[in-house]
Amino acid sequence: MDFLSSDWTIAQPALDKLVSIGGDEVFEFLISFLPGTNTTLRNRASIALHDLKDSRAVKPLMQAITKKENENYRGTMVYALENLNCSHLLVEMFDLLFYGNAEVKMGAMSILDEQIFEFDSDDLHTIQAKWNDVQQHPELCPEYTEHKEDIQHTVDGFVAYLAD
Missing domain, CATH: 1.10.220 (Annexin V; domain 1)
Structure with a gap:
């Protein structure tokens, strides 16, 4: 999937497409990247969650934000919260x-x-x-x-x- 590409110019349109599709499957797919250790994928998922504006993402985002190992990699996840309740x-x-x-x-x-x-x-x-x-x-x-x-x-x- 292009979302996983290391090239942002390829990944961004894929993120935009996922957001436009929306729905539970897309939401669950994006949430699945939050507990992972790959900061690039976690950040991309966070940006898409920001754009989806689905407040169900608050709890999983906060869980990822408060993980000690993510302490220096939280900014994009906090940004994702800006559009959520x-x-x-x-x-x-x-x-x-x-x-x-x-x-x-x-x-x-x-x-x-x-x-x-x-x-x-x-x-x-x-x-x-x-x-x-x-x-x-x-x-x-x-x-x-x-x-x-x-x-x-x-x-x-x-x-x-x-x-x-």
């Missing part, structure tokens, strides 16, 4: 924002800015506690200095609901 993943999005590399931080920030989340005061307290810990241990947060103000602004925007 992450409303129940507020704390997890902040984890990506706090502990992810620059690409992951950008994706998490986009999701946090664009989506509406379901949360309770416990979630907000958890986020605030994690942010306080990151500020005391900035080495936990890649590129902390460059992103501190943006992260603070995002945290403030959510924890402000605690005052209500």
Whole structure:
């Protein structure tokens, strides 16, 4: 299948074709690449899942994103989440924002800015506690200095609901 080609100019039209076909078989085919170790295929599947906009992909994407061995290869999978319903993943999005590399931080920030989340005061307290810990241990947060103000602004925007 052209999707598997090492040449992106061949693989991309195949991805586009899969997305246009859609359906359960295509969805399951794409999901099957997420647990694998081939980052190229996992990224291609993630891009197609982004384009499919099928929120059933959230759980398998999050499973792949949180695997330790994928720590340095998560950006495209986080990008895939941007078109999916992450409303129940507020704390997890902040984890990506706090502990992810620059690409992951950008994706998490986009999701946090664009989506509406379901949360309770416990979630907000958890986020605030994690942010306080990151500020005391900035080495936990890649590129902390460059992103501190943006992260603070995002945290403030959510924890402000605690005052209500």
